[in-house]
Amino acid sequence: MMRLETQHEPGRQGPMTVGRLSASFHETFETFEASPEAFAEDAFFDLNMPVWRFQIQGRDAFAEQLAKIAEGPVRIDVVRTVPTVSGFVTEHVEHQTVGDRHLSARRLWLCEVRDGRICEVVGYCSGEWDEELRARHAAEAPMLRA
Numbered sequence: 001m002m003r004l005e006t007q008h009e010p011g012r013q014g015p016m017t018v019g020r021l022s023a024s025f026h027e028t029f030e031t032f033e034a035s036p037e038a039f040a041e042d043a044f045f046d047l048n049m050p051v052w053r054f055q056i057q058g059r060d061a062f063a064e065q066l067a068k069i070a071e072g073p074v075r076i077d078v079v080r081t082v083p084t085v086s087g088f089v090t091e092h093v094e095h096q097t098v099g100d101r102h103l104s105a106r107r108l109w110l111c112e113v114r115d116g117r118i119c120e121v122v123g124y125c126s127g128e129w130d131e132e133l134r135a136r137h138a139a140e141a142p143m144l145r146a
Contacts, residue, residue, distance in 0.1 A: 018088045021118055022081040025111065026092055029076050032067035034059035040119040050127040062121075072098040087113040096128075103128045 024038035034043075039059035046055050056062050066074075079091040088111050096103045105128050112120035129137070 017113070017116060018081060018083045021111070021113060022078070022088060022090050025090065025109070025118060025121075026076045026078055028063055029066055029092075029094060030074050032063050032070070034063040038118055040114065040117045043118055044120045046120075046122045048122070048124045050125070070096065071103065072096045084110075087111045087118070101130055103130055104134070105129065 021038050024035045028034050028038075036059070039062070041059060042057060043059045043062065044055070044057055045062050047053065056065055073096065075095045077093045077095070079093060081088055081090040090109045090111065092107055092109075094105045094107065106126040108124045110122040111118050
């Protein structure tokens with residue numbers, strides 16, 4: 001039988017903690033401010049893009065990076081958040097409007113929690129899709145579910 005090892009002490013996060021942390025996590029993408037109540041000061045971020053990967057240390061550095069790459073106002077639609085033994089997994093769709101262009105990106109995040117704060121985040125992003133790419137995708141690979 002295979003045994004799973006975790007880096008942190010096992011102990012499922014309560015729904016109140018997960019809900020609060022998930023809401024604050026997603027809010028960071030819209031406000032570019034990482035709440036000290038939600039993130040450890042030295043939180044570690046491992047961000048995986050379609051053709052690039054980079055890492056950031058610190059909640060303020062994460063918020064600064066989000067502000068740096070934003071092209072316009074950001075709106076986040078949370079698809080789901082699922083508690084794990086040591087934190088939560090969350091999925092969202094980011095929307096940005098830049099002039100007459102609408103960009104979107106789908107992302108999946110694995111968030112580790114220690115002492116009631118997010119301490120480690122691994123993220124996977126689809127990359128920014130514009131209208132042309134979304135239309136091509138709809139024509140070539142229609143989705144069975146939203």
